[in-house]
Amino acid sequence: MSSEGNPHMKKPLVGALLALLLTGAAAVPAMAAAPPQAPAAKDRTAAAVTVDFAGTVALSNCSGSLVRMPSSQPNDPALVLSNGHCLETGMPGPGEVVKDVRSTRSFSLLNSAGTKVATLRASKISYGTMTDTDISIYQVTKTYAQIQSLYGIGALTLNDVRPTQGSSIKVVSGYWKRIYSCDIDGFVYRMKEGDWTWKDSIRYTSSCNTIGGTSGSPVIDTTTGKVVAVNNTGNESGESCTVNNPCEIDENGTVTVHQGINYAQETYTIVPCVGAGNVIDLNRPGCTLPKP
Numbered sequence: 001m002s003s004e005g006n007p008h009m010k011k012p013l014v015g016a017l018l019a020l021l022l023t024g025a026a027a028v029p030a031m032a033a034a035p036p037q038a039p040a041a042k043d044r045t046a047a048a049v050t051v052d053f054a055g056t057v058a059l060s061n062c063s064g065s066l067v068r069m070p071s072s073q074p075n076d077p078a079l080v081l082s083n084g085h086c087l088e089t090g091m092p093g094p095g096e097v098v099k100d101v102r103s104t105r106s107f108s109l110l111n112s113a114g115t116k117v118a119t120l121r122a123s124k125i126s127y128g129t130m131t132d133t134d135i136s137i138y139q140v141t142k143t144y145a146q147i148q149s150l151y152g153i154g155a156l157t158l159n160d161v162r163p164t165q166g167s168s169i170k171v172v173s174g175y176w177k178r179i180y181s182c183d184i185d186g187f188v189y190r191m192k193e194g195d196w197t198w199k200d201s202i203r204y205t206s207s208c209n210t211i212g213g214t215s216g217s218p219v220i221d222t223t224t225g226k227v228v229a230v231n232n233t234g235n236e237s238g239e240s241c242t243v244n245n246p247c248e249i250d251e252n253g254t255v256t257v258h259q260g261i262n263y264a265q266e267t268y269t270i271v272p273c274v275g276a277g278n279v280i281d282l283n284r285p286g287c288t289l290p291k292p
Contacts, residue, residue, distance in 0.1 A: 048168070049225035053114040055156045056174035056218065057107040062086035063175040064107060065218040066120070066147065067227060068155040069274045074145035076278040078155060080107050080120065080138040081267070082216030083232050084130040091130060094195050097292040098128035099280065103138060109153060114177040117151045127273075127280045131290045132199045133265040134232040136216070137280065156218055159226035160271040163202065168222045171204075171231045171264070173214040181222075182208035191263060193233055193246035202229050202264040203248075210234060210262045219264045227267055234262030 057064045057080055064082035072079075084098075085091045088105055092098055103122040111117045120140045128136040144155055163169075163184055171180040188201040202219070204210075210217070210231055219229035238259035239245035246263060248256040272286035282291045 048222040051170040051172065051179065051220050051222055051225065052112040053110040053172060053174065053177065053179075054112040055153055056110050056172050057120065058110065058116075058174040058177075059086060059105070059107060059216065060088075061175075062213065062215040063173040063217040063231070065172070065174070065216075065227065066107075066109065066153065066155040067218070068144060068157055069271050069278070070157060070160050072144065072155070072274075072278055074148075075143050077123070078120070078140050078142055078144050078147055079126065079278055080122070080140060081158075081218065081227070081230055081270075082136045082138070083230060084128045084134045084136050085232070086216050087125065087128050087136050089125070089128075092128060093130075094197070095131055095290070096129065097131070097290050098125050098136075099282075099292055101125045101128075105138060107138075107140070108174070109147070109151060110174050110177070111151075111153060114174075117153065118147075120147070126278075127289070129290050130196045132197075133269065133289070134196070134198060135230055135265060135267070135270065137270070139278065156220070156225075156227050158267050158271055159221065159224060159228050160268055162200075162266060162268050163221060163228040167228070169204075169208075169228065170220050170222055171208050171210055171214065171217045172220060173210070173217045173231075175213040175217075176211070178214075180208040180210055180214075182206070185261075188248045188263065189251050190249040191233075191246050192241045192249060194241075194243040198232075198265055200266060202266060203258070204262050204264070206261065208262055209260070219267075229264035229266050231262070231264045235259050 067081045105122040107120040109118040122138040182205040191201040217231040218227045241247040275281040
């Protein structure tokens with residue numbers, strides 16, 4: 001994983017891309033100009049909600065989304081969700097938590113067609129970590145009501161319950177303007193990649209063959225239209241527990257590797273940690289996110 005938000009941790013970063021990344025080049029897009037097309041996975045969700053690009057964002061090196069909690073109010077400062085490894089401050093080390101750090105990062109806000117309609121600006125990194133999970137939450141300078149009024153875009157809602165195996169999902173990348181369709185194949189007790197360990201990760205079925213730059217994409221349940229996870233990595237070359245090659249570890253310590261399979265981190269655990277005014281409060285009842 002490189003420091004610049006690492007689109008590759010996201011998913012397979014091809015060799016040349018990886019080298020670029022490690023030199024701090026933030027433009028995965030340029031290099032991965034023609035990524036292999038995701039198979040046009042059949043939309044088995046005709047009766048479900050329509051999932052498109054509305055509310056997703058593109059970062060300089062990753063993907064993300066404009067999100068709200070079930071209890072968020074129209075006049076709350078809006079939040080953007082991405083990966084911890086996408087932070088402009090570099091990837092947090094094991095055990096490290098970034099909280100309430102000033103930021104002026106910009107995000108390209110997309111409409112349903114994937115067209116940029118605005119640039120949102122961060123006021124701070126409300127929370128970021130790569131311990132137990134891989135998330136970053138930015139507070140931006142506008143409220144949900146202002147964004148809706150100015151650009152006609154509403155935020156995606158984080159589901160407050162754990163997703164279920166077999167659920168139909170879509171991974172929506174604002175960076176590449178591509179949508180991947182698959183199912184939740186299962187859950188991983190512990191997933192280890194390099195120095196980082198994540199708990200209760202989501203494993204996709206194979207059709208979500210995400211690539212570098214899709215890091216931070218919202219994973220949307222096609223039945224509810226709510227965000228259930230944030231896309232974050234995949235095993236590229238079949239190595240075990242190395243950077244870009246996460247391994248699965250079960251309760252008995254047995255290690256398994258699934259080359260070419262990709263993963264996400266659940267987001268329902270964020271909800272209990274967000275209080276009035278969209279303030280991240282790690283001392284709230286039910287909040288289990290790592291503390292600084």
